[in-house]
Each structure stands twice: as C-alpha cells, then as structure tokens.
Amino acid sequence: MTRTFPAAVDVAIVGSGPSGATYARILSEMAPQASVACFEVGPLLADPPGLHVKNIKDAGERAAAQRRSEGPQAERAAAAGTRMVRPGTFLLPDGYRQPGEDGLPGAAMSSNVGGMGAHWTGACPRPGGRERVGFLPNLDALLDEAERLLHVVDDAFDDAPYSQEVRRRLSTALDNGRDPGRRVQAMPLAVVREGDGRVTWSGADVVFGERSRTNSNFTLFPEALTERILVEDGYARGVLVKDLRNGAEHEIRAGKVVVAADALRTPQLLWASGVRPAALGRYLNDQPQTVFAVRLREVTTLPDESAQSAPGQTISKHSGVSWVPYTDEEPFHGQVMQLDTSPVPLADDGVPAPGSIVGLGWFCAKDLQECDRVEFDAYEQDAYGMPAMRIHYRLTERDHSSIEESRKAIRRAAEALGEPLDEEPRTFDPGASLHYQGTTRMGLHDDGASVCGPNSEVWAVKDLFVAGNGVIPTPIACNPTLLSVALAIAGARSIADQLNADRN
Template sequence: MSEDFIDVVIVGSGPTGSAYARIIRRDWPEARILMVEAGPQILPQTGAHLDNIADLKERAALEVQAQGGDRTPRIPMSKEEWEARRAGGFDASQLRRSGLFIANESDPAENLFAGFSAANVGGMGTKWSTGTPTPSQVERVPFIPADELAAAITVAEGLLGTNKNPHPDDQTAIAMREKLGAVFNPGRSSDRFVQPMPLAVTPGPNGLRYHGTDVVLGPMVDEPAESFQILAETACRRVVYEGSRVTGVELAHPGQDDTWFVAAGTVIVACDALHSPQLLHASGIRPQALGRYLNDHFIISQMAEMHSDVPMQAMSWIPPTNDFPFTVTIHPTSFTSITRPDGFTGQPVGMGVFCPADLNPDNRVTFDDSKRDWMGLPAISIQWRESEGDKARQDYAKQTARKIAEIIGRPAPGFATIVQPVGSSLHYQGTVRMGEKDDGTSVCDRNSRVWGFDNLYVAGNGVIPTVTATNPTLYSVALATFGARQIAREGRQRQAA
C-alpha cells in the first residue's frame, strides 16, 4: 500500500480495531484501510489465538514476543509464593505478569493496579479468554436505544464467532448448573439463568479452536495490500490534525527517531484503555475526561472441590442482573504436583467472581512528557484507589463465592478466598469513555467520534462509560459497529459527491 492517501487508518489491531475494519469493508467495499500495530507478527496466521498452539513451551516463547518493550520471560511462581496465595496473603508473582505492570504505591499489596498490554498483530485477540457473555441491562449505555444496542450485540457475536454452548454434552457441568440454578434462577429472566459461558470458539475433534482477530477480519486477511494492509512493528507517534479535521498520522518504527507521514481520511485510535489516551495526549488532543474514570472489576478467586466420577470440561456462567451485581465464571482447573493439599480428593473447580468498582474521575492514567516508553510516547502512570463501596462489595463477593462453592461441593480445603489486584482481569475501561453530550465527563459521542472532531474515533474497552462486571470484549465490539457504520456511510457520501 503506498503512502499517499488512505481512506481509513486504524491504530491497533485488536478485536475492536479489527471489527472497525470488517464493518467498514462490509459497508464501504472500495475503502482503502491501513492498520498500524506497534508489535510484531508472532504467528503465520494473522491475528490467530495463541491458545491453539498445543506446545506450551512454544506458546510461552511467542507470548514473550507479544510483550512490547519488555520481553523478559516470566519467572514461574515459587512454592513459597503459592503457599502465600493459598493462605490469602499477597504473593510477589502477581507483580510478574508478562508485559506492562504499573503500580502506584510503595506497598504493592495496597492499591495496586496490575496492568498489562499486548503488543502484537491481533492485540489482546491473540490472548483473550474468548468469553463473550452479554452485558446486563444495567451495564448497557443508557443513551443508546435498547433495540439498537441489542442488534449491535448480535452483530458482534457474529464477528467474534460466539458459540453459546461449546460443550453441550458435558453432563457434569449440566448437573452443576442445575444445582446452581435452583438457588440463583428464581426471579431472573430466562436469558439471565445460570448457563454455559458463551465462548468465541469452534468445537472440533481435537477440542476447541479459539478465535482471534483472524476470525473477526475474516476474508480481509487475504486482501491485496492496495486494499488492506497491517503494518507490524510500527508505532503511531502522533495523530495530525488541522482544526476539527484529522489529516493523517505520524508513524515510526519503535526505537527509531525517523518518522513518516500517512495522509488519512479518517483515523481510529483502537489501542487499549491505557494506550489510546496516551496517543491522544501525545497528539495534543486532551479533553478534560481523557484518561479519567479508569475502571475495572475486581476478581475474587475461590477454589472449590467437586465430587464427580466424570471430569468437567465446560465453563459456566452466573450472569449479573439488576439485583445481582457480579459475573461468576466457574471452570475446571488442575493441580501441579506440588499444589494438591492433603485431604483434597475431588475435582478442583476454579471460580472467579467479577465484582464491579465505583466510577471515580480521579482513578486515571497520567502521562509524563519528559519520559518516553518503548514506542517513543509519553510514559504512563496509574493513579488508583478503591472506595469504601468497593471494599463492601468485595466482602459481599467473597461471601457469594463461598456460597457457590458450598453448592458445587465445598470450598477447597487449604485455599483462602482471595481478591486479585485490580487490573488483573485485563478489562479496564472508561479512559476514553463515550457520553451523551460534550460536558467534560466524556471523550467521545455515542458513535465513538471524539468530541470536536469530524473524522477521529476511539475504540476498545476504554469507551465503555458504565459500571460493569461482565467480560467486555463483546460489548466493546458491539459499540465499535456504530462508529464503523458511520465512517462507511460518510465515506460513501464523499465518494458520491
């Protein structure tokens, strides 16, 4: 693809950037689209999911390549750290998540924000859990008509390739869900009953094939470069604009000073909730809400012991409702040789209770213009503090986790109910949030167009403005379809004129 003029430049190659590309291509077939990715192409298949690689050593080596500027292999958890975690204490392995880690306190056990960002073609689409549960009504954007958002969610399910019941014959999981349903289903609508976790997967004779952005992009991965191209190992240093119109992007190879300019009709910043505001800040685009309202749900982890003669394979889901604020995921897990405690004779079952956090404009991403990261952009820091309401909900979530464990079998002996550091879900939101009007509390409108600009959009979990407890990928892809349709519509109108 030549560097003269591109109809649409997408910065970031994750699920929402890929969704923009696919919907724009559907509605505007002639559009020339360029996708920019700071990280490398780590797999032969564009944007494929790493979990499809059976060889764990090979997978781990590729994950290191997706860590951006920090490609230090992760040190495994030690026995001492594992025992500390089992006992409910803080273990230092939580500070060794591969990739970007940001903490704002000298005491890492207090107000730690554990952030991570993938940098590779496919973004987090190469690493995500593939969970695609639908957000509850209270989690949805209130100023988007309900029928429009429901239709967008259906489109997003198609883009991601959601399977509502990947293990339909798992009798152990079915029996467990029946027991849980007897307690949690009364008073719920049928779509919010205890159910299989929807996953973006394709079942096959050798197990599940996990969907990455290769599935979202579909046939676009085989298009000629003149029509669609992904520039790997290319950082966007700046979005260039004149007045209310973006004119293009300034690009560079990470670690190099030389830059080049690509003229663009529209630019979509689809990095992530940490790096999208970073790029806007570096570009001098700094609305009052930029980087603020950083939000994530806490994860309360509980190990349960189930007694069943048949191993469970399926993941299950207790959805949130207006009266039940948590998303609960229940899944089979396993022990290593050093971790099974005495007296534990049944199946280990893992559980994560996603617990929502209060919105706070002072929980935010900040940037240091005097320091540069590996991409040559202002260094990121996090300001985060949990509220008293957050602490109360965590206590309620712990009680809920233990109650569920009792229904499944019993809380696993020797395992405490623990709260993972906020950020561990990798579901952070709100930093480029959408709003109903430009009143200083949002960055973009309901179609994700940045306030004050005609042709600049943002994408990703960062646009979500509400308090959530649900895995957000399906939600953020659904929101991306509104902006993509608008870009395609306006592009066709310009061509016709």
Template sequence: MSESVDVVIVGSGPVGSTFARVIGDARPGCRILVVEAGPRVPGVPGLHTQTMPPEDLASAQLLTQGPQSGIDQSGLRETGEAASLDPVLDQDQLVRPGLFLLGKGAKVEGEFGMAAASMSSGVGGMGIHWSGSSPRPNGTERIPFIPADELDQAYDTADRLLSVGRDLAGGDDLLRRMRSALAAEFDGDAPDASPVIMTPLAAVVDEDGTRVSGPSVILGDLAERVPGFELRAGTLARRVLIEGGTVHGVELESRATGEIYQVRSSEVVVAADALRTPQLLFASGVRPRALGHYINDHLKMTGMAVLPDAFAADDRVPAPVRPIGVVLIPFSSRVREIQGQVHPAARSIWFSGADFAGLAFYGAKELQFSDCVVFSESERDSFGMPAMTIHYTLTDRDRATIDLLESSATRAVAALDGELKSLVFAPGGSSLHYQGSTRMGAADDGESVCDSYGRVWNVHGLTVGGNNVIPTATAANPTITSVALAVRAAQKLAERLGEPEREAEPV
C-alpha cells in the same frame, strides 16, 4: 506525506480488527491501513496462542511482552492478598507470559492502584491471549443512550464475527447438573434476578476440537478480498495529525529502523487498548476534560474448589472431543452487582482434571472521576510515548462489593457440595478489563470523550474504540461489548467513506 489511505486503524486487537473487517466488507475498494506497534507472531495474523503448537506459543509469548520481549516469564504466577486492600506486592509475580506490566506509575503510594495493570504488544493484541468469555451485559451494565434494538443488532454481529457459542456443552449431563445446582442457589436471589446460564464463549468448534477465536477469526479472508488492506506490524503511532479540528493523517515510527514518517488519511481510528488509546490522544494534543478519567477495572476474586463425586468426571475422554462449558452467575441490577464463573476442570480447554473447579468472580467498580490515568509532559515510557501514572482508589461501596464477591464464591462452592481450597482478592489491574478512559456519552458535557459512535468530540475524522469507551459500571467480561460498539461505529464510519467530499464539521 508520500503515502495516502482512506482510514488508518491504530491497534490490531479484536476491536481494531473489527473496524477493518466491517469497513472492508462495506467498502472493499477502500485503502485500510492497520498499524501495530508490536511484532508479528507465528501463524496467520491474530491467531490465538491457544491454537498454536507449543513451540509457536512460547515464541509468541516472548515476542508480545513489549519491553520484556525475549524474557521467559512462564514460571511466574499472579498473586494477591485477600486480607489487605493495599497489599505489598512483588511485581515480578504479577506478570503473565505474553504480557508486560505498566510498572512505574501503576500504583501511587497510599492508593489501591493497578499494580497488576498489563498490556500486550504484538499482532492481535490482547486478543491472542484472552479467555473467550463473551457474556452480554445486563440491566445497568448496558449503555442507556444507545437504543436497545440497535445495540442488540450490534451484539448479534459481534457474536458472528467472533464465532460466539451460547452453549458449547452439547447437552453434557455434568454441566447441566452443575448449572441446575447453581441456579437453585442464585436464581432465587430476587424475583427478577438474572438467571444462571452457560457462559457464551468465542470459540471455533470442529473435528479438531475447540479453539478460542480472536482477531484472526474476525479478519477472516479480508486481506484476499480487499486489495487496499494492509496490516503493518512493528509500527508505532506517535501522534494523530490534526489541523483546525480535522484529522489529516498520522505520524508513524518504524520500530525496526527508527524512521519517522507520515501517512495522510481523513479518518483515524485509535483502538490501542484502554491505557494507550488515551495516551495517543494526549500526545496528539487531544485533551478533553474527561480524557483518562473514570478508568475502572473489575474487582476480582479467584479461587479453586475440590468437587464431590457427583460433579467429578471421567477425565479420560480425549480433550479435543471433550464437552466444553463454564457456568455463569450473571450480574443482576440491584440484586448482585457481581458476576461469577465456575470452570469445571473436566470441561475446560485451559486445564484438565476430574475433581476440581476454578472460580473467577468479578465486581462492578464504583465509577469516580478521580480514578484516572494521567500523562507526563516530559517523561517517556519504553516506547517513547508520554509516561503514565494511575490514580485509583476504592470506595465504601467497592469494599461492600468485595465482601459480596467473597460470599458469592463461597455460596457457589457450597451449592456444589464442594470444598473451597483457595480464594484470593486480586490486586488492582488483575482482571485486565480496564474500561472508561475515553468513555462515550450522550452529549459533549465534559463527562465523556466521544459520542455513541466513538467519534471524539470536536475533532472531525477521529474515532476511538475498545473497552475504554464503555461508560457504565460493569462486571461482565467487556470484549464482546467493545466489539459490538466497534461494529456500530465502523458501520457509521463506512457510511462517511461512501459520501462525496464536503466541508467537514466537527462532531
């Protein structure tokens, strides 16, 4: 190994960027190498596509599509079948611009599967494409074995890193009346029901308008302040090098030249998404019982409603100065284990219109050990890594949750005196909120892969981060939770980097 650093971070999305930022802030003298399998995209590293000029947006989408790189997917639309839990799908229609499907192995015959399971491969990861929705989880969505005050502090830091605003509406009358109408419908579901609020959004607001934040906002000026920081694009992590239960470095491959080389490091963080993180652990020989198991994806129902005049708006106000807001019907333990978001088009940064609203309702999936992503010993994917197969089924409880999604969305539209024009139950994988595949636990009991700081059981120096570490059944958008957990894990890792060298003991 001719190259040596203090920590290697695999993945440049919101979570990988958070590890780099927190460690760099705490230990500015550290050498931090972030590797990203995908290419650089226009603009500063990790810039959200929504902030790019149209020509740069189109270029970024073409670049981040992995094996579909360079193929224009802008005319393709997501599809779903509300009438069937096992739809016959045209996979081409599930592709979103800038992403690529897992494809083969995403859906096993006879199972619900995750036919829409998608990934992004480029600097910033999925964080340059996401919506910015950042609600904190409630009740049973929260992780019970992390002290509440510690978790809340981590959420506060995550909010600052992502520039999360609690209410971007700015006192807008339309949003206030819409929230009040939905609160009158849903707040009475139970005495302790989680109240209807405005969705916290990760966004930068200034005189130029509202822009979704992401990895570029998290990283900030880290590259200028930390001389040892490097973001190396087009670099695939093939395996983590482990001897005697201790990390010694990583084996990397240049995607441009095919060169395979090693970098020495005593700390490695894998934050490569909920499918490729367990894949890299498997390729590295790290295969605890729970690896890849308990994978879950939010049950998803989307729709569109026409709004009456009372909730329509004058859409002639220029978009950069238009009030922005999404009304949130939160998850509420034992009351409604779903989350609903109502997006009035007249107050959206994503689309425009005066008299309609988009609906996005998510349900908590019942967790099962049998829901899993497994990896092949012999077959390889387009990156040359172990091929994946997902086993994923719905339970009776899940079917009841799907019914609740439909009835809740219908209630929301009725509360606004709107007209429901479409409501679709989406194929598995559509939410892009895959979780649990390297879940954390309170103890090494075979039901988890890592501890509450993301430290992989029995491998000193190996940390995992991302939606994949979330161990609970949730309906809330998971990114802010993953960033908060990364904050907490990175602080612990930075402490270790500041300690004098000593004989390492596996976690």
C-alpha cells in the same frame, strides 16, 4: 525485508485487537473500495494474523509467541517482583500506584498482532441492567452483530463432563429471585468448531475474517508504533508512524483515524497528540476480581467417554464454562470454569477425574469516579518513547462492600459445588482483571464527562474515532470484549456510510 508504508489512506487504524479488527472487517464489508491501513506496535505471532496463541499446537512455539507479546523486555524486567503477571502480558513497570491510593498494581498490557484477543478466555456475556449503555437504542442489534464477528456460541461445551451438573448445583444455590434471562446458564464463548471436529478459540483473526484478509485495499503493518495523530484545524489528518524494524518515521495522511489500542494506550496517544479533552483518561474502571477453586463432590469418573478430548484437540473437552450473570441487586458476575480454561492457576495437578476441579471467578462492577484516572508525564517516557503513565485509583466504601458481597456469593457457589481447595477466596490486587475501561468513554452529549459520541467520534476532533474497552461508559462487571466490539461496529458503520456518501 523492506516494506513500503503508504503516503495516504482513507482510514488509518491504530491497534489490531478485536476492536481494531472490527473496523477493518466492517469497512471491508461495507466500503471495500476504501484504502485502509492498520498499524500495530507488536509483532506478528502466527498465520493467520491475530491467531489466538492457544490455537498454536506446538507448546514451544506457543510459549515463544507469548514471550513475543510481552513488550519491551527491559520494561517487563523492571516490573518483576511479587505482582502477578500472566503469560503474553507485561506489567506497567512503575507509576501504577500513587501515595495513599490503591492504584492498579496488576495493570498489564500485550503488544502483538491481535492484542489481548490473542490471549483471552473468549467469554462473551451480554451486559444487563446498569451495565447496558442506555442511550443506544440499537444496542441489542449491535451485540448480535458483535456475536457474528466474534463467532460466539452458547453450546460450545455442553458435552463437557459435569457441566450440566455444575449448572444444576449453581442454579439451586443462586437462581432464587432472578429474572429468567439472568439465571445461571452456559457462558457464551467466542470459539470456532473446525471441520475436523476441533474447537479453537476466536482471536482477532476470526474478527478480521476472510473479507479483510482478501481485501486488496487493506494492509496490516506489525511492529509499527504510532507516535502521533496529525491534527489540523480541528480535524484528524493522519498519523506519524515509526517502523520499529529500522527506526524510520513515516507521515501517513488519512481521511479518518481510528485509535483502537487498549484503555491505557489509547488515551496515551491522544494526549501525546495534543488531544486532551477534560474526560480523557478519567473514569478509569477495573473490575475487582475474586477467585476460588473447588473439587466437585461425588464425582470420580467421566460420565461419558465421548466427552474426552480427541488427539490434537485445541480446547480440552473438559472446558465447561458456566455463567452467573450480573444483576443490579448483585452487581457482580461469575464465571465458573472446569480447570483447563482458567487463566490463573487455581489447583495442583493430579486431580482424580478430568474436569472435576472447578475454578470460580467473580468480577465486581466498579463505583465509577472521575478521579480514577491515568495521567501522562510531559517529560518522562516509557520504553516505547511515549509519555509515561501515572495511575490514580481508589476503591470506595461501596467497592469494598461489593467485594465482600461477591466473596459471600462465591463461597455459596463453592459450597454448592463441592469441597473448597483453600480456606478463603483470594481477591486479587486491582488491575488483575485486565478489563480496564472508561478512559475514552462514550457519551450522548459533549458535557465534559465523555471523550466521544455514540458513534465513537471524538467530540474535540472531527474524523478521529476511538475504540476498545476504554469507550465503555457504564460500570460493567461482565467481560467487556463483546460490548467493546459492538460499540466499534457502530463507529465503523458510521465511517463506511461517510465514505460511501463521499464516493457517490
């Protein structure tokens, strides 16, 4: 089918993940008269757009949706080998490690409507201590609004078998000396209870919401590669987009441009467009990740038959998820998942009781360094025809110490719960967390150490905004989506206010 690209819009959004969807949603709510177009390089997987793939009931359709998210197949094949790759993602095929460095061998991306929000585990913990963006006085209000858009709840699986017992055992082992708000608790999750009793994962579809989908001034264009931001006299004036269905290029004028790709491809597009502030691509932050699995001791039967999944249940009622929050004294956070929620296989099938195998994942806050960065090649191109990426990344002595302390903490948690299924926890290669941050980081002042200001507008180019995990400036260990959506809300409100002021 042919489709018509607009000649001009008020706002062009690049990327349809949770942060891009946030801009569409807030603009649809606050400035519904504005024309907004969202361009996504990947395909539409399901209806509604941005649906989490785990909500696709048919297993074959779900697997097909994951495969369609895996980018250029040649690029995926080139990355094959011993590196871990998860369904729905594709690895950076080369350039992920430079000689003498640790690199990011686990660096991966997704290309699809909804971005990584179509594949994530929905964990939305709030940052604490040094994780918080201290120069934002309204951060808690923004986090409240992010929870609204993502539909975050903290009691989704209180009826899961053993979840209360898991938390009791973890609390006994880990809570001593912690402030009340940072003790073991249920993990806040982005999920939706449907009218028929099913529980489904929130994807970007939930963030878009009906306000975006019914907004006649909003249009989503899948399989549309944004090749350049059009910059004139220090202002963003539009985007150059290639229709991947037929190869045609379209120049689309825009009053505001929002780049909400991931933390690797957002700086890639800015660099390709000649927008190259000193901090672009720098302070690259991954979260060193360690996993372990245990069989709960002294549990053999379900404590309550009502906790079993109903026929057609999208999320198993065995999906208890507990949270061990980050603290400045222990700069890592843990998520403890009854087996079916883990994105990484942790145990064999054939467990004695549903929900009695528990996966533990501990994520460390990275020691931020300017030299940890993604660079771009002026001559070599990736499979999309964009500048090829080169990752520079090193773990510091502080990082190694933090990883070792997290391994000790995960052992303590495992011993409190039951019998470990392996002799030692497994620490993944850098990049495996998929929680990359910092490459378009926010700052309070244009001091050369940040790319954008508190409202996410790029210092160097007016009317150009960045969004996504790359904007996060702090060394967070918790899952970053809630915070990146909160920061996107501030940026979207700023644009809406400007559009409304211009209209009046």
